[in-house]
Amino acid sequence: MTKKICARIFGFKAILIGYLLTGAAWGGVAELIGAPITPYQDQPTLRDVRLLRERELSEERIFFYQIEFSQSPHILFSKSELCFAKDGKCVGSNLRTLSGKDVNGNTQTIQIYDIQSLRLLEPVDYSKAIPSVKLEINVFPDITPEELLRNTPEYSELYAKTFILTVELGQADNSRLAFGPLPCCPEQGVALVEDVKISAEITASPEGGERWWATPSVVKDRNFPFRNAVDR
Secondary structure: OEEEEEEEEOOEEEEEEEEOOOHHHHOOOOOOOOOEOOOOOOOOOHHHHHHHHHHHOOOOEEEEEEEEEOOEEEEEEEEEEEEEEEOOEEEOOOOOEEEEEOOOOOEEEEEHHHEEEEEEOOOOEOOOOOOEEEEEEEEOOOOOHHHHHHHOOOHHHOOOEEEEEEEEOEOOOOOEEEEEOOOOOHHHOOEEHHHOOOOOOEEEEEOOOOOOOOOHHHHOOOOOOOEOOOOO
């Protein structure tokens, strides 16, 4: 069951979405119930996995800004995708990649769909014409379709990769990097990345719930957390 409650946070409207979830959905280990959610009925071919990944790369990514009260997570806002925004609205298309400079000054480009979480590590640097900020970006899983089918890992054997990148927060037209509104609620406006509290974790989830990497070897793991809910 999903509850939607409108609120005004940081000067913009946001949606608080409360989910009836097992503890595992928030990163903990809990009793897992229901069948695993997987896009595959049988063992997929490499072509199947590649096609699904390419399709998912173009899909929406939902970002959740969580805070904790008494050990329980609460969603402060729920936003969709990343975009550049002006006057409270996204301008142009949603971003499909995010680029920044690593500690060695090399440009790294990350698929938005692969982002598991991100956080601001330092205050925004406004000393230049286009402000920038250092982000910690976690990508999950750090694996290619070829490696996935060749190694047949279980869920517990998948790993995340962490990037520390300095990312520009604006463009020449004075638009700013922002989390866009959910597709259902464009009137809620955007949340600027630079307004997020330092070190606050923002988690991400695919809109459709399918994961290209949820192959038979992965979902057979009892720790695989993405499962259909079962009424008890």
